[in-house]
Every structure is written in C-alpha cells, then in structure tokens.
Amino acid sequence: NDAALADFMNKVKSLQTMEADFEQTTRDGMGRVLQQMTGRLVVAKPGKMRWSTNEPFEQLVVSDGEMVWIYDMDLEQVTLRDMDQRVQETPALLLTGEATDVEKSFLIDEEKTSSDHVFQLVPKDPSQLFESLEFHYRGKQISRMMIFDAAGQITEIAFSNARINHDIDSQAFVFDVPEGVDVIDGRHGR
C-alpha cells in the first residue's frame, strides 16, 4: 500500500552507506537448518556492495554498481556477472538500489512490532527466485532480512555491529583478479 511504500522509500533514501556483520541461516519448511554462515556486508549507493563470508564457506562478492565479481577461494575461481542478474540472487542490493526500482518491482506492506518496523516485499514478477522478502528495521538501522522462497525455505540474515552512512573507502568496491584463478565470464552477450 502507499503508506508502506512511502515509509520504505524513506528508509532506502536515507541510507547512503552501511557496514555490518551478518549471520545467515537457511532452514527448510520443517525448520531444519540446511546452511549457516557468517560474514560481512558493505553497501553504498548506487548499487555498490562488498559481501564476504567467513570460513568454512569463504567467498567474496564485489559490485561496483555495474559489474559483479564473485571470487571463490575454495573453488579457485572468479565469476563475472552483470548487475541486473544479481538483484535476484542478492536481495541486499535493494538496500542501496534506486528507490524507483523498488516501487516498480515490488508490492509493499508494513507492520510495526514492539521493537521493529517490518516491511514485506512481494515481487510483482512471479518468476523471481524468492516469494517474498522482509526487511526489519530498528530505528534507522536494518536489523534483519528474511527471504522466503517458493519451496518453503526461509533464509534469515541477522545483522550486527551495523554502521550507517559512514565514509567508506571506495577501494572496497574494486576487485583485482588474483593470479592462477579460473575466470568464468557469465555476463550477457559474452
């Protein structure tokens, strides 16, 4: 609804940069934990991101706003992708996406709990990988994201040590391909 949309847009507009640690847990429909990992997320407008996960599933995803590098140390491999392919796979990009993208592609609802302001986003395009998303805000800071997919799996991403709108070294969004690594170019038209 419009009020929810306006509120969410304010949150998105007010966020220039964010740095936070995260703990990500994916559960199946019966609540069984399928996967767990921790990592760190750095985002900046427009569409810039550095998403790194720790052992045992080390991976680094860097986006400069146009292109995305996915560097996987375990697999000795870097995959290149276009930005648009990524929003589907990395909903966190919505945090710094252009507000118009959000309005164009999602139906939004909101709910206020005792501690959080929760926004529910349902994609207008049903072919999205996820059925719905939730963004939980505590004041200006995002505390939690939830991803619900059609198969009933729920991924919860809990943020901690979040710092909003601090200066971020632009080097965070630059990636140099290391020596001896396989490069897979997954961009359109390649």
Added chain:
Amino acid sequence: CASLTPSGGQHSLQNQLSDLDNWQVRGKLSVVTPDDSMTGYLTWEQEKRHYDLFISGPFGAGASRLSGNHKQAELTLPGWDKARTARSPEALMLQYMGWNFPVSDIRYWVKGQPSPAGKPAAEFDEHGLLSRLQQHGWDIRYSRYQQHNGYWLPGLIKISGYDFRFVFSIKEWTLNG
C-alpha cells in the same frame, strides 16, 4: 590409526574407501554448462544407496534439492512448490536443469574412488591416493587430500567432460559408522 601420511599403498586405501557408504559432505559446487555458470553451497548426504543433495546460491537464494535412491529420484528447483520425480537423478538433472550430472558416479568420485561400473583409467600419487581419473568420458582431478577419522579424502575435485565442468570444494566430511 591416524598417520601423518597415507600408508598401505593404493590398493588398501581404495579398499578402505569401499566400506565408506554412509557420509555427508558440506562445501561448494561450481557448475559451468555450455551456456551458463553458477556457484552454490552444497550439502550431500549419502546413506548406502540413498542420496540427498541440497544446493543453494549465495544469500540462500535459489535453493535446489535432489534426493532419492536406486529406484526413484526427486528434484525441487527454486520457484517450484512441488517436487518432480523420475527413475534416475541423471534424467531429472538433464531435463529440468540442463545439467549432464552423473550423480551415481560422483557418489564414488567424490571420495577419490573410481565408480565400480565401467573401466576407469586411474593415476595415483606417490602416497597411493587417486590424483587423476578418466571414466565414462569424464576427466576428474583431485587435490587437497586430508585425513578424516582415518580415511584420506579429497578436498578439491574438478570434473570436466561433455562441455560441462563441475568443481567440488569440500569443507566438511562427516563419516557415520
């Protein structure tokens, strides 16, 4: 007997692997197909003939699940609300994912062992561990062997053939009795 280096030579090491049919691996899988590529997190549980594979993209998006036994296979892809079934996992993966993915062979290859069906061409390293294997038209290369409960098991497995490339990076081996 946990020793620093594999002992007993190739035959005893291979025999040891044969009685290992109840295990779970967690790690990562990279897939390059003729027209696409993806990287995901993998959990593979094998109990005798029953298998249960869970593959998800980063951020838990796009989770796929393939499970079954020698009689039936079941696949759930992202966006599906109910699973599809078929007699063989290979048929399901080819039909719905476009992957030529030899599940029934990989169940052995992932341990560093040729599949019992078919004539393998195998190369072993100085410790008697499988370093390279060619079987059923696939080329498999092994590295990062580590010891788990007395078994020497590979950490990185690169499988290529038929214009497909699967790379398994195994972070955790869980061996059940």
